[in-house]
Amino acid sequence: MPSPTRSKPAPSAGVDTPEYERWRRGYGVIRHSDLTCAQVRSLAARLVRRGLQPDEASVYRALAALDRLTSAGLWLVAHMTYARRVHAGGDPLERADFKAHPEGHTGGALNMVPAYAAYLALNRLTGTTRSWLMGQGHCAAAVEALNVLTDNLHPEQRARYRGPRGWSQLVSDFHSQQQDAHGRPAAPLGSQITAHTAGAVLDGAYPGSAELQYVHMPLPGEALVAFLSDGALEAQPGYDQAPRWWHPEDCGLVMPVVVANGQRLDRRVDLGTRGGLERFERHLVHRGFEPIRFDGRDPAAYVCTLEWMERTLAERSRQASAQVRLPFGIAETRKGFGFFPDGEDPDLPLPGNPSIDARARELFQRQVAPLWVSPSELDVAVRRLAETGRPERDHPLAHRDPARPVLPVLPPCRDPLAPPLAAVDHFFTALTAANPGLRPRVANLEDVAGRRLPQMVAALQYRAPDPDPPRESPTGRIITTGHAEAALAACLANQAGLNLVLSYEAAGPRMFGLLHQALRFTRQRREAGRPARWLGLAVVACAHTWESSRQGQAHQDTSLAEGLLTEGQDVARVLFPADYNSTLAVLPEIYRERGRITGLVVPERQRPTVFDASEADVLARQGALVVDEDVGGPGEPLLLIASGAYQLSESIRACERLRETGTPFRLVYLQAPGRFRQARDAWEAPFCATEFERERLFPHRMQRRVAVTHLRPEVFRGHLHPLFPDPAHSRVLGYGNRGGTLNEAGLLFANGCSWGHILLACAAALETAPEVWLSAPEREAVGGHGDPTTITRGLPAA
Structure with a gap:
């Protein structure tokens, strides 16, 4: 016709x-x-x-x-x-x-x-x-x-x-x-x-x-x-x-x-x-x-x-x-x-x-x-x-087999507080500047970049056919749209260049189908003996579950990280950097790798700088790090595992009470949970920790364990069952689908992940009374009978 x-x-x-x-x-x-x-x-x-x-x-x-x-x-x-x-x-x-x-x-x-x-x-x-x-x-x-x-x-x-x-x-x-x-x-x-x-x-x-x-x-x-x-x-x-x-x-x-x-x-x-x-x-x-x-x-x-x-x-x-x-x-x-x-x-x-x-x-x-x-x-x-x-x-x-990128070296943060997402802004801007021959694409769902990544916006600009300079250009590298899959597609398709996906975490389910399709085909290529050679891709989930109060539970969903955790560790991983330095430390390896997608759950608000540059590098290599330890007291030591920035802060506070009472403990921060799973096949095994590495960080002698995770606790426990050898004496806390228009402390409390709830779980794991660490008003609060502000506002114990 x-x-x-x-x-x-x-x-x-x-x-x-x-x-x-x-x-x-x-x-x-x-x-x-x-x-x-x-x-x-x-x-x-x-x-x-x-x-x-x-x-x-x-x-x-x-x-x-x-x-x-x-x-x-x-x-x-x-x-x-x-x-x-x-x-x-x-x-x-x-x-x-x-x-x-x-x-x-x-x-x-x-x-x-x-x-x-x-x-x-x-x-x-x-x-x-x-x-x-x-x-x-x-x-x-x-x-x-x-x-x-x-x-x-x-x-x-x-x-x-x-x-x-x-x-x-x-x-x-x-x-x-x-x-x-x-x-x-x-x-x-x-x-x-x-x-x-x-x-x-x-x-x-x-x-x-x-x-x-x-x-x-x-x-x-x-x-x-x-x-x-x-x-x-x-x-x-x-x-x-x-x-x-x-x-x-x-x-x-x-x-x-x-x-x-x-x-x-x-x-x-x-x-x-x-x-x-x-x-x-x-x-x-x-x-x-x-x-x-x-x-x-x-x-x-x-x-x-x-x-x-x-x-x-x-x-x-x-x-x-x-x-x-x-x-x-x-x-x-x-x-x-x-x-x-x-x-x-x-x-x-x-x-x-x-x-x-x-x-x-x-x-x-x-x-x-x-x-x-x-x-x-x-x-x-x-x-x-x-x-x-x-x-x-x-x-x-x-x-597709792009040249190995020049990786910039940026100074660590020495300020006591800094937004971890700023490390993404600084690093990716420097990375694209150092590699003009690699076409950059930033998938910018609902303008996450405009709110939190000013250096990137200034350097790469929004793509617009009828631009309004200086932030927009017909050849801008930042693809901004409210359609989650259309934004993600710009980076999945750009296998000849440098890619960064920026999204709020709750949009994850809308992207996961497309991610899963890409990862499935990537694994097939590896098994066929023709592994993908495109440069690693970072999918950054910010404005995440524990920070999202403006939209209530509509923006509180941990499914993206949970979905990526189901994929083969050889083609996908999920990382939970807790501060600026730990975020900065994981980025070079992401863009050094080939044929692997990394999900990064990154806070966009100010967070304490917990790790110095050396510790952040060790954490990036190992996937986990001992943050605090005091095993000199009597009794069986307690192993605390934190995974997620806000979960780490609550765990650190809980450890203060443990130390005050002479309770022996070790606190491990788990940044890369998938690395410590039991490998499901020969392709995944090289990307998982050895038994020796697991034992060094999570010693078998510490059978009584409490974990607090950014994710839903059932998902975390299921994927990481080797970390819980004695289920009867283990507790896992995490996102329990509770939320609303609450601040970070309120969300942690609502989901049973506050420092008070962590201590309550410690009592259950050690089979001891919670009053060893918690006052009566604190016990009433975490038991659902008292005032939550006793915990969320950090009021002194009565």
Whole structure:
């Protein structure tokens, strides 16, 4: 269909050649509209003029090869769902050749075949390897099938799937659910995009991940084709901010294309209606895009559209003085085009199971017959499209490996009070200044930076298409938005640079899905033997639970740190620096690491400077440090464990009472709780403390233990069960979902984490009376019968 935003191009002059006529006739189910034919003629002439092709006939031969590759891809995808083997010669399959339990997202995968095939062909026609990503991770069969047919594979897949015999192995492995001896999937193939998929940079399983990230990914001089999901665009806000963030000075070319097949899973989406599509186009125009519709059933239409989008954006970039209107492709198609079209289930379109239903078996044979390409013809087509001899899997985004950054050395804080968040401000500002070749991005959710990080705002500026200097600039590095996932996406996507995420802690649940998707794929890459090389990323949760009173319990939630604690310690960790110096000490290692996300829960208000520079360095290395100890008194010593800035202050105060009464104790500050968990697999083990390290800090002889944590106590105890060898004589205090418009002391009291409650827990652990440390009014307060201010205001004991 002609685009409402682009006029029909004129065909090139000249006599139709046999090569053109052969392509124009199409192949199998692939047909070329008059509009696409005119666009192809213009494309061929342009490629010759630019010196990218020797003659127009070469272009038509490549596009004819593309038709055959697309048809073979459709054929192979259909077999991946239903068959246990293929007959490369086109012979009908027998009953035993079909899977007993067919599985696959067949309709969506079939729609992705012409899209990905066209991407490969465009690279061949222009001699440039662009990057790609796909928001429809469940359509992995399309990418896997075409990669196998073109031998665009990683070694583990090439060894298993190459050639016609390998094709049978591919369809057999798809959804086979077979495991190796360690319980992992036995095949280097998944139902979603995986780290085994050649060229994959994310799995696309989380709706909106690709749609939010693509605009931030390529560097200047690079180009990215982003295949987006119509269902994800309908479900995920924030994608339409892309024109606001894109600027040619620090961004590469992006070509977003939505595959508008009208369905998400088994329901119709708004883009499946004429009115819905027109509303979507109007919305895109309003948000700064230039939509262009094209025939999503025709791979040549994809090639022409992608080439036009890239060329148009490049031309506009050279002339840009304000925000550039981004081309946005809309591929109109029908769910499952190329195979049986009338099934009620787009994932399994046939009306029956071919392994037990003769009618379904005959229908499968009839549907795949027009898609089959003879092995000799397919071999010619693949060789023609692979003439560059360049593996398309090795595109720029797939091999991010930025230079090791220069790490600044900043002086420690010697003031008795300082806001720990200021250390983040000072360090990241200095880090970006010392590394001008690494593109910085700051995800600034609801302007956390503007309130607490003045140096960073002055140096990096807010990104705004219509700026108000000096704090704003079209090329500002600070991405400010109220949409949590859109802010986070800017940093997850910027794998070639330096990244910092700033958020208030209660927004964590809105970000965790996207974080989990990134961490899952990062772990897969490590297990596949191709670990991620992007620089470490800090996710800073400030305005945190114990400091948030203005919004009440709406901003009191510890779920982000708890969620990150569930991830593998090799790809994610959570740190609780207690003061300025301990915050400053952990930052260099974060940006020295590769392929690891660090969650930092950092107070933004003034906190006592507990650690000097030397102690902070030891704490950063070890993850825990003995803060205070007095074991000279009689009786069994008590081990106190504090994790969190406010929890440490309360524990220090409780220790004063212990010391006054001669109770032996040790206080350990636990900054990196995940380091002291029991490793869950061999990948995590090197990042966890050894038994010797645990024993040195948490000696087994100290069986009676009280911990007070920033987190919910059940989560803390569960993850760190090795630290509580005697549960009957251990107590864990933490956030108990109690709160409201209270100050820090009030929140600590409400959740049973004040110094008074800590002493009450000590009494229970030691099986002694609390009056040893607490006066009668204090006991009444912590017992819920007295005045809380006896504890929260630190009134002298009566």
